[in-house]
Amino acid sequence: MRVLFTAFFFLFSAAALAETKPVEVKITWKGDYTHNSSKHWSKDNLYDSGFSKNFKNGAPEEFGEVQKDGELNAFIYSPKDSKGPVPFVILLHGCDGLGTLAKEWGRHVADVLNSQGVGVLVLDSYTTRYVDNSCGLPDLHWGRRRADDAYSALDYVIEKKLGREVYLMGYSNGGTTALVSMTTQEADHPHHFAGAFAVAPGCSPSLQHSALYTRPIVVFMGDQDDANNPKWCEELTKKKRSVPVQMIEYQGADHGFPENAPTREVHGWHLSYNSAAEKDMMQTIISAIRTKKFVKGVELR
Template sequence: MSTAASAEQVRIPWKGDYPHNSIKHWSKDNPYDSGFSKNFKNGAPEEFGEVQKDGELNVFIYSPKDAKGPVPFVVVLHGCDGLSTLTKEWTQHVADVLNGQGIGALVLDSFTTRYVDNSCGLADLHWGRRRSDDAYSALDYLIEKKLTKADEVYVMGYSNGGTTALVSMTSQENDHRHRFAAAFAIAPGCSPSLQHSARYTGPIIVFMGDHDDANNPNWCEELAKTKRSAPVQMIEYQGANHGFPVNAPAHDFMGWHLSYSPAAEKDMMQTIISAIRTKHFAKGIEIR
């Protein structure tokens, strides 16, 4: 992968004091609704039951070289295993491609400052909701620092980060002062309990392989088929699996098959850049 992009690492304040959130802590009887929390740590098993009201998040900001003034920015979200070495390489590659087109990237680390190792497994919906406020904290930071304009920030996430990107576009998040211009959800969890009844407030593109055995492509197809006021498109890559965007040797993780598809990954990045440039979004399912 390219390593041309270089990052500024900073800590940003986490913001969670919104009407859609609650002070209820995580419990085994209420594992998902507790994702909407006013607490930085909310007692989830991945947090070893710890509760903490305030906190900060690590972010890595990649700005295009010679950028003068605000530029479009993408908030990039990792998957359930956090910013592992492999994920860091992937996010740096994403930033490099975006920077080359005059677009900034903010890579957001949801886990390190919470001392979370991973969220892989049943807590997916909880962390999709928790991390949505992480993403909005990053959006607010970019606008406050005048690195971008309020209507030119996009959210892009992989796997659990993709689920987070979908949550970020729901009407439940309407109490944020600023909103994302659109979401790019890569191999997300489109579980019916989370997504099919959701009202989305902005454009979404879902990118997925038809051989994904970590998150069900059929659920995402149903998501894209549902009539909505906001455009939701699913781009489905034939022969690709859950690992298609990450340049790594084929391997299994958590029982899932992961292998890189350079053609699908390149097409995905070109599609994202085109959508940011043209602000044009389609509806429905497209097979590629």
């Protein structure tokens, strides 16, 4: 029965895909918070410069440019016939930016969630900064930089009365950003997320293991991920926390499990789609949004 329901659910979502039309908007970036600094990026300040009051902060991916203010591109997918604020998810791309594959994944996530009455805002952190990608060591820097991107989008959704109970979801570096966004260091924002879904994030011990989180988190990861170490995420999850932090680890899945694309090698990482893991992840997210129930610990699936 569960198999039949799952098949029907995703066939319905696929059928609705053609009807999903995003509204493109510009979001004013906000970074003037006490947790941020005016220090520019330097080789001696690789990651702390991620907490910046500048839209562009002189990172190599920005060709050293510094810019105080800026805007971000975003695409809003609203449930059909929705009236008034609905549950919302802000979706963050990975280190390669919002290219063709990331856009297709964003549309798919929006389609599945829209069919369940959940709105989606797909946020583009790189185009208006003229950044091609942030893959590699600066990835940690950008996980911090993009937290204020996420909160700028949250402010937009709240101020436009589009959403209520807004969640943050990110893939790869977007997943790292989701983790950073839930820390006490980001608590000085006027609005807060209801929780976060971090897909294949980097759980670097230097950034995450001592972090104090303010909202529930679910980490989704494949045990064969060779881009971000799943063992680090397991250790992060097992630490005693004041809020629920859960890791769902898919057996036989790698870093590419959420994106429906051919098997490939990118930046030296093995990426392949895992349909069962991706569908289970989306069902788990829908259930968490509906029930508002989050649990702790590592679960193998």
